[in-house]
Each structure stands twice: as C-alpha cells, then as structure tokens.
Amino acid sequence: MKEKSIKNIFTEGPIPAQKIADDVKKHASQTGIGAHSIFLGQVRADNNESGTVTAIEYTAYTEMALEKMHTIRESLFAKYPLTCMHVHHSLGKVPVGEICLFVFVSSQHRKAAMDACEELVELIKFELPVWGKEILDNEAIAWKENK
Amino acid sequence: MKEKSIKNIFTEGPIPAQKIADDVKKHASQTGIGAHSIFLGQVRADNNESGTVTAIEYTAYTEMALEKMHTIRESLFAKYPLTCMHVHHSLGKVPVGEICLFVFVSSQHRKAAMDACEELVELIKFELPVWGKEILDNEAIAWKENK
C-alpha cells in the first residue's frame, strides 16, 4: 500500500493575514512559478432574521476532512499542471472581518492556478465535513448553509 | 462631463509580498466582504533559446494604461457585484521570483470575486499598453509575449 502523507489544514481561530505574505515570500525561490491564485474567505456580518453575525464557530470531522482533502489534492494535481497547493481552514471561533479560509495554488502559467483554485474552493465548501455555527449579536446561534 | 478619478496602478520595481498581508488586513473592517480573490504574477526563470531569464524590465504607455484601467474597472464593477478591486503592476526591473502583478478583488460571495479576478487578469494582459523585456543571464534581451 502506498504511503500517504496526510497534511493538516486546520488552524485554531482566525488565519493571520500575515501568513499570506510569509507564504508568498517562501515561494520566491521556486523560479518555475509564474502565477499564484489565492482565495480568502472572510467572516461576514450577515443579518439573519434573528440577529447579526458576530463570529462563526467552526467544527469538523477532522480525520475524515483530512482524508478527503488528501483525495481532492491528488485529483487536482492529476488534472492541472500545478507547482503547489496549500489549504488552511479555521476551527473554533473566527470573528467578523477575520480570515477563515486561505487557499493558495501556484503554477507555471496563470490558467492552471486560477482554474484549480476555483475548483478547490468549491470542493472545500461541498465535500469537506466542516460546519460553521453563526454566533449572533443577541447570543442566539444559527447554522451556516453553503450556497 | 463626469469627473473621473484615475488611480495609479504602477509601482517601481517588485511588489513587496508584505503589501498583500497589509492590504488584506485593511479589509477586515469591511464586514460585508465574504470573499477575496487574489492573483499574483511572479517572474519566471524561463529558458529561451538564447539564455535564462534573470529579470523582466517593464515599460508602459502610462497615461493610456491608466485610462484603460479606469475603463476596465468601471466595466467590471458594472458587470459583477464587487466590493473592491485593487491592481498593482510593476514598472522597471523585477528579478526572477519576485511579484510583478498583484490583483485583489473582493465581494460578498465568492463567485463574483473569482470570476471578476480572472477576467481582470486577462484584460490586464491583453488590453494594457505594458511591455516586458526579458533580461537573460548572458546579458542578451528578449521581448516577452503574452499567451
């Protein structure tokens, strides 16, 4: 059986914006890269019928999510000529305005990075067992639904 | 006649990776944003028949490029429900591994930001009067061609 290296994608709390700059800098030495496509999810102050969102609290079926992410990663590397792919998703509480998802895809030419990044974001939203609970300003809660 | 505010997009030399983190942080207070789509162009060490690229030197018809960028910006704001759009393009010399283009599009939901970012990058490549001269390791030069 082939050895699999399952990478962690989960971070407790918000993903620091600084991480984006640090990760971009790390790729300067990979001189075959011509394009980086980055997607960031930011927690919105949505208005529900029951209140305004102040934070989202994320939970996940971690083991299954990491296995699934591994499969998604392999399938996208097989489909697109990519140089690298990095995913970071928050667990726990992420306040409004903070980053909860950081997807970073790099390739030689721009089309592969952009197409793979878009497909990856969709797969993360619809295939990873992760749930977001919206914390409202009146201390009520509402379960997030992906569209 | 309507007053137009023409924004500068040009930066002398490479775009610092740090700028990406700083710009993301600035958007934390815009709590209607749910998605940021970012594209970065990085200078590749391509091998030509005549040598290996060590840097690209960018020149532009600046006034026309800024006018054109203004038109592109207006057309994309009309087409997609966007919150903001920021473009930074290098002029002068950008060494291999450094960032020469930083495109940053934000919206409430992910689809608008991703679609507009992709379209914007294509428009920048094909409609802005900007030229890249590849500086090779043997001091020869070659003019870049967009695909």
Next chain:
Amino acid sequence: MVTILFFGSLTDTTAVNELMMDAIADTEQLQVLLHEKFPALQSAKYFIALNQQMIQEKTVLQNGDTVALMPPFSGG
C-alpha cells in the same frame, strides 16, 4: 460495539457528540434506534459516513465501526 458521531446542527438535537451502542445489525436498524432516542432527528437532513466513507445504502455494521451523522457541510 459501534461508535456513533454527531456533527454540526445535529448536536443541538442530540446534546452529545458521541454515543457507543452495542448489538446493532446495520445502519437501518441504527437509524430506527436513533430516531426513537432523538425524535427531532427524523426531520433533520443528514448524511451517513461509515468509517469515514459516505454511504447511501443500508450497510451491515461490525464491531469497532464508526458511524458519523453529518448535516450538509458549511465550511469555508
């Protein structure tokens, strides 16, 4: 012994994240028992994963299996 995991909004109903149950033949029997124990589950939309694999059909359960009940995902 089978481990049952509850995720997302389902935990509002079950008030627990995890249950251990004995002598369950298959996933259909498991659902009947869980719907009895937590009547609100009957009207909840959820998927079932057996040992981290999504399953659509009735499947026989074995000692040591983990069954997860998961509402629609809402990550990102």
Next chain:
Amino acid sequence: MVTILFFGSLTDTTAVNELMMDAIADTEQLQVLLHEKFPALQSAKYFIALNQQMIQEKTVLQNGDTVALMPPFSGG
C-alpha cells in the same frame, strides 16, 4: 506638430522613444515616412493609438496630436 511615441520592442528599431514631426496629413502618410526612416518597422507588428485611443483606419492628424506605435502588449 505631431508627437510620435514608440514602445516596447519598437524602440530597439527606432533607438528613440519619441519624435516630433511637422506637416503630416494623416496616419497613413506618417507610416510611410516612419517606414522610410526606420525600414525595420515595415516588418514589425504594431498597433497605432491616436491620443490614447486605438485606431484601425487612416485618420487625419491635427497639430498637437500624439500618435503611439505599440507592439503587442506583454504586461503582467
């Protein structure tokens, strides 16, 4: 007086970025004169912008106009 601007690879041919020329009736006459002055321009692919607007057809030039000769763009 008309200002003529050269960009990108065209400057390898012209060795100047800018020229001032007098008494030019239209863009066609301008091209004839430029191709005489810089024969390599004849085989170069370029677009023409008049006062920052791309033009495809012969256009009359006026005093103070700026004409730009631009090879295919390669920004980004």
